[in-house]
Amino acid sequence: METAFFSFKNHLLLLLLFSVLLLILTIHPLEAESEDAAIISRFQQYLQINTAQPSPQYQQSADFLISQAKSIGLEFQSIEFAQNKPLVLLKWPGSDPSLPSILLNSHTDVVPVEQHKWAHHPFGAHVDSDGNIFARGSQDMKCVGMQYLEAIRRLKSSGFHPLRSVYLSFVPDEEIGSRDGAKKFADSEIFNSMNVGIALDEGLASPSENYRTFYAERNPWWLVIKATGPPGHGAKLYDNSAIENLLKSVESIRRFRASQFDLVKAGLKAEGEVFSVNMVFLKAGTPSPTGFVMNLQPSEAEAGFDIRVPPTADPESLERQFAEEWAPISRNMTFQFKEKASIHDKFGRPMLTKTDSSNPWWILLEEAVRKANGKLSKPEIFPASTDARYIRERGLPAIGFSPMANTPILLHDHNEASV
Ligand SMILES: [Zn+2]
Secondary structure, eight states, X not given: OGGGGOOXXXXXXXXXXXXXXXXXXXXXXXXXXXXXXXXXXXXXHXXXXXXXXXXXXXXXXXXXXXXXXXXXXXXEEEEESSTTOEEEEEEEOOSOXXXXXXXEEEEOOBOOOOGGGOSSOTTTOXXXXXXXXXXXXXXXXXXXXXXXXXXXXHHXXXXXXXXXXXXXXXXXXXXXXXXXXXXXHHTSHHHHHHOEEEEEEOOOOOSSSEEOOEEXXXXXXXXXXXXXXXXXXXXXXXXXXXXXXXXXXXXXXXHHHHHHHHHHHTTSXXXXXXXXXXXXXXXXXXXXXXXXXXXXXXXXXXXEEEEEEOTTSOHHHHHHHIIIIISOGGGTEEEEEEEEOOSBOTTSSBOOOOOSTTOHHHHHHHHHHHHTTOEXXXXXXXXXXXXXXXXXXXXXXXXXXXXXXXXOOOTTSTTOEEO
8 A cells, every 4th residue: 555655756755855864964075064064053052942851941942943944944833732832843845745744753852951960061062072062952852853954954955845745743741751742743633634654753872883773662561569468566477468478579570570681681682672670669668757667567568660561562461460470369469550551553553663675664764874875773672662652553654763873872861962
């Protein structure tokens, strides 16, 4: 079906688009020096807008993006799915609006900083003598949003006209779960009307020469297990105390964690292909004015786990494991989810974007990277979550791709930089 929509012009569009993304990072001909300086300066302006959670300057960021759209000549609108959280949607109309469109998504917010641990001001966008640009968001992911814009600026000024429409969405709140951002956007009438055929979103920098791509991601399941039992004197040994029962579960969860980690350490599986399980809280004890009562075994004990579930997992067998081994009724235990992201899309299929010859978009991406003298490593499952999940949930293909090779992974770190 999908291939019927393709034509040479479409191939060209993607080839150019992807190629230019790479060219921006890799080619610096002398005659383009002043153009390069202008590109860097625009990137710095975007980085200098403090969009750190929890109080991002979204309006300034929207104003900046709209000014870019005007200077490039793109259609623009600012949409608020939640008050004061503008989503900027830009459009480069294609000559055949009946064809599925291309969506280039990026989020405008960034994670907070511990300013005193930075060598340069995190919103100064300082460029050092090696050309490194220091700022929060320089990798995650204002660099990607700007690359989309600069690629289109270049294509447009070269006289290229796309056959398909190209949309750019600059969305808020990705770093706090996207409830008022990509989630509402992907559920909206506006999104339906865009008739998206393929989306690009964020990936990760690559310390090697190979660019990384992501075709799926792990799903967060936040599990709380709770044990109850009779309170007991601190001196008495007896069965079924809440803490004893909870600890039995903690032991089996730790064994499961180790078995998954062993697969990664042995090189048999990539990080995104296994379950990660990390305990995030442990709650028990009877408070007293000086701390905790020391001669009483408490009647309740709880533990919380951040579990990341690979897209190929069987959710039913997993829940069975929770009920039978991690929180069995036989040990007076219960469990509940604080978050349980769906593993399947709305058609009941695992949320994976094909990265083989059955997906013409993937073939185009591969070709474009090769033509720009780049190399790709094996496509991966993103270990955490991105906005791409809301697009894949709708059954649409999405690839995570932050074109940064030979770059240390510095997202969310002190001294985040584009190199
Ligand atoms: Zn990000």
